[in-house]
Amino acid sequence: MSLDEIKSLLIEKFDERIIVGEETTGIQPALLIDPDRIADVCLELRDNPKTYFDFLSCLSGIDYGIEANSFGVVYHLASIPYQTQLTLKVSRENNRDLESLPSFPTISSVYRAADWHEREAFDMIGIFFEGHPDLRRILVPDDWDGYPLRKDYKTAEYYKGIKID
Numbered sequence: 001m002s003l004d005e006i007k008s009l010l011i012e013k014f015d016e017r018i019i020v021g022e023e024t025t026g027i028q029p030a031l032l033i034d035p036d037r038i039a040d041v042c043l044e045l046r047d048n049p050k051t052y053f054d055f056l057s058c059l060s061g062i063d064y065g066i067e068a069n070s071f072g073v074v075y076h077l078a079s080i081p082y083q084t085q086l087t088l089k090v091s092r093e094n095n096r097d098l099e100s101l102p103s104f105p106t107i108s109s110v111y112r113a114a115d116w117h118e119r120e121a122f123d124m125i126g127i128f129f130e131g132h133p134d135l136r137r138i139l140v141p142d143d144w145d146g147y148p149l150r151k152d153y154k155t156a157e158y159y160k161g162i163k164i165d
Contacts, residue, residue: 001051003029006086009051013044023089030074030087035104038075038090042110045077045086053077053086056111061121062091063151069093071102071127096152098126106132124149 001009003024010018010031018041021032033041045053058076072091078084094102106129108114118129119138126147129135137144146153156164 001082001084003031003086006045006051007031009048010041010044013048014040028085028087030089032089032091035090035092038073038088039105039107039110041088042075042077042107046110051079051086052081053079053084055080056107056113056117057085059107059114059117059121061125061127061149063125063149064091065151066096069096071125073104073121073127075107096150098146101126101128103128103130105130106135108132123147126150 007019007022014037018034018037019031020034023030023032045051055078056075057078060074062072062074064070064072070091070093072089075088077086077088090104092102092104094100104127106114106118108118108129109131115132115134116138118132119135121127122129122135123137123139124147136142140148145156158164
């Protein structure tokens with residue numbers, strides 16, 4: 001299925017507001033999805049026999065920078081039987097306050113692989129996934145301050161009395 005066919009399928013299933021934009025330049029085109037509906041879209045793309053995107057190959061959290069004040073998530077889906085790939089993106093503005101993390105619905109109930117991918121995005125960038133069954137740090141200690149892959153992250157000099165670089 002082509003990107004335009006997938007786009008038409010989603011608009012027919014939901015409505016035209018489900019797709020908030022498109023990126024057609026670059027190596028792999030992407031559909032920009034309404035962030036509140038990402039789990040519904042993934043479920044439809046997985047279960048629809050015309051698309052059957054049965055594999056989440058990657059989920060990445062994105063910090064679009066201090067000036068943009070927005071965060072996003074990129075989903076790379078694959079259909080093994082149809083040998084096709086699809087990129088979906090969601091984003092939200094956020095004031096970068098560590099007490100008010102950017103938040104997106106989890107897709108861990110659609111793709112089990114999303115469980116660890118979402119935990120990594122939470123741990124490294126500070127993206128909260130609503131409804132995630134076990135959202136906790138996965139790479140740094142539980143008491144780590146901040147999110148190391150944020151553009152404005154300041155590395156601590158010491159952790160529990162140990163000098164770090």
